[in-house]
Amino acid sequence: MIGFFESRGVKSKVEQGDRIFPEKGNAQDILNVLTKYLTEGKVHILLNTEVTGFKQEKGKISQALLRDRQISADKYILCSGGRSYPQTGSTGDGYCWAEQLGHAIIPPAPALNPVKTSEKWVKELQGLSLKNVSLKLFQNGKKQNERFGEMLFTHFGVSGPIVMDMSKNIGALLKKGSVKLILDLKPALDFKKLDKRIQRDFQEFKGRMFKNSLKGLLPLSMIPLIIKLSAIEPEKKVDYISREERNKLVHLLKELELTPTGLLGFNGR
Incomplete structure (x- = not known):
């Protein structure tokens, strides 16, 4: 190609x-x-021309049936498309025609889809796009998939390239049981290096409140959520943040957990 x-x-x-x-x-x-x-x-x-079916004679296609006429040809290639974007004319009718012509059909299912999650806080991040992040998929404690790149928070969950790339895998695994998504906001740094980075920031911002010390680490719209999930007092001076509190912050940045509940279907629901 x-x-x-x-x-x-x-x-x-x-x-x-x-x-x-x-x-x-x-x-x-x-x-x-x-x-x-x-x-x-x-x-x-032929633009704006709807096919309604096919006529068969002696086990072979003899005509393509249109709304107002029929078309005969030596050979027919049926390119039905999927069901995800009916506005393009791809309504899924092709599957029915292929089945009527004797082909075995596997019922189509959404493959590249946004993912719905159970966490209510995703609504607080609606519209936030993240770049250069890592997303891992787990079931029963075993990693099933991993992607690196861009993702987007929505009012119902998550979307974007890396989410949609693994959505088919998520959908299949959900049929077997629950799954978890682990978001790494700082994949370029391991836990130890990220902790050192935070310590340097806290040293630089000595005497400053915790809520005003995360601008170099996170998008502004994400800071209130991380503060809430960390359970660290927003007005607490960074000088007095304990090692345990700092470790919790590191784990939030490296292992922010999301719980998929399903995929957005063909009808956007």
Whole structure:
């Protein structure tokens, strides 16, 4: 696929998380290449044309049935798409047609989906996007998956590239039992190095209140939540924060726990 586009003048670039984009970041370049390729191949495209089914004769497709006419061809390729974005015309009808034509169908299930969680505090972070974080998936104490990159908090849970990448895995595991997501906000630092970093910050901010000493560690909108979960008094001077309190803060930053309850389905619920 990369070679196809590069041979037609659209170079690619690989970003964090092994995501591939046009080098210039312009999606129109991709569309232009595909449109030109179809035109050169003399492909006739029928827009706003709904297929309602197929007619069979002697075990073979003889016609594609449209709303107002029929189309005959030597060969038929059924590209039904999924069910996640019906506005594009991909309503899932293709599965029914394929089944009527004798194919065995595995019921489609959401695969790239936002994840709903039980924690109420996610609503406090709604709209917050995190970069360069690590997300681990556990079941029965065993790590099942791990991703690094970007994620987003929503009013119902979490979303974003690394969440959606493992959503299919989450959905499958939830059928077997409960799962946990562990968010590492500082994956570049291990527990010991993060603790030393916090100690340096507290030394620099000596005499300052705890609530005013986390700006270098966290996004501003996340600070009130971390303070609440740490159970450290917001007005407490950092000079008097105990080792136990600091250790709890380190664990929150390295192992913030989320409890998935399900995936957002085809209908966004």
